[in-house]
Amino acid sequence: MVDALRPEPLVSIRHLAKSYRRGAQIVPVLSDISLDIGAGDFIALMGPSGSGKSTLLNLIAGIDRPDSGALLVGGVDISALPEASLADWRAAHVGFIFQFYNLMPVLTAYENVELPLMLTRLGRAERRERVELVLRMVNLADRMDHYPSELSGGQQQRVAIARALITDPTLIVADEPTGDLDRTSATEILAMLQRLNADLGKTIIMVTHDAHAAEAAKSLVHLEKGELLPTEHRQSSQRPPERTPERPPEPRQDGQRG
Ligand SMILES: Nc1ncnc2c1ncn2[C@@H]1O[C@H](COP(=O)(O)OP(=O)(O)OP(=O)(O)O)[C@@H](O)[C@H]1O
Numbered sequence: 511m512v513d514a515l516r517p518e519p520l521v522s523i524r525h526l527a528k529s530y531r532r533g534a535q536i537v538p539v540l541s542d543i544s545l546d547i548g549a550g551d552f553i554a555l556m557g558p559s560g561s562g563k564s565t566l567l568n569l570i571a572g573i574d575r576p577d578s579g580a581l582l583v584g585g586v587d588i589s590a591l592p593e594a595s596l597a598d599w600r601a602a603h604v605g606f607i608f609q610f611y612n613l614m615p616v617l618t619a620y621e622n623v624e625l626p627l628m629l630t631r632l633g634r635a636e637r638r639e640r641v642e643l644v645l646r647m648v649n650l651a652d653r654m655d656h657y658p659s660e661l662s663g664g665q666q667q668r669v670a671i672a673r674a675l676i677t678d679p680t681l682i683v684a685d686e687p688t689g690d691l692d693r694t695s696a697t698e699i700l701a702m703l704q705r706l707n708a709d710l711g712k713t714i715i716m717v718t719h720d721a722h723a724a725e726a727a728k729s730l731v732h733l734e735k736g737e738l739l740p741t742e743h744r745q746s747s748q749r750p751p752e753r754t755p756e757r758p759p760e761p762r763q764d765g766q767r768g
Pocket residue numbers: 530531532537539557558559560561562563564565566
């Protein structure tokens with residue numbers, strides 16, 4: 511009965527399996543993964559190197575496809591979507607944050623954040639309004655015209671967070687977002703992710719090797735040799751003391767095609 515009252519999870523994974531082919535050899539990576547992730551959760555995914563964390567994250571984000579099993583995000587079976595629809599789905603619903611920021615070196619911070627909006631039909635003035643808003647949210651309003659090489663690692667990761675947020679996605683996936691940062695910058699990035707989760711309700715899945723980073727999350731999932739260990743839930747993640755960010759504008763549908 512209680513189950514019937516429980517809201518549908520945002521991400522629902524059942525018996526997911528993935529292997530890679532290397533020449534004639536098949537390398538099994540994930541076997542029989544089942545996991546529910548609720549809307550508004552902040553999950554840390556930990557596990558030894560090579561255990562399949564990035565593989566799982568990429569499947570959930572629709573970057574890669576499973577061999578078998580069900581993978582529903584927001585009720586959509588993304589493993590069944592044709593390639594073009596999957597790309598559109600990703601652009602509308604997922605924000606990505608990577609360990610090495612993946613910013614375009616020839617574009618300014620402003621232009622990097624604006625990039626995902628170039629795929630939408632938003633006009634220049636609307637794009638500017640939104641880019642400036644998210645750059646203010648990550649406290650980089652004064653660095654808009656800087657190139658990535660003119661920013662610190664922590665600042666580059668904040669640009670990447672702004673870029674992940676600009677389309678107002680439901681889901682944010684982060685693969686070792688603090689892996690290349692010193693402790694102070696890492697703490698700042700984690701506090702920012704916590705605010706996106708607590709104040710904007712963004713669901714976050716973060717792969718990390720760092721126990722300190724995992725403490726920022728609300729629940730902890732361990733992956734060992736392609737299999738999940740039981741999820742640990744925390745009472746509540748510790749709220750960072752900093753100010754509440756401004757809300758981003760309402761999501762716009764006019765950029766979605768197909
Ligand atoms: N494209 C690929 N082709 C073949 N094998 C791959 C591919 N991508 C990953 N693998 C293999 O799958 C396994 C899991 O890789 P994955 O990147 O998911 O691990 P990880 O847990 O993220 O590790 P790390 O902590 O080092 O980032 C590894 O053994 C890796 O060699």
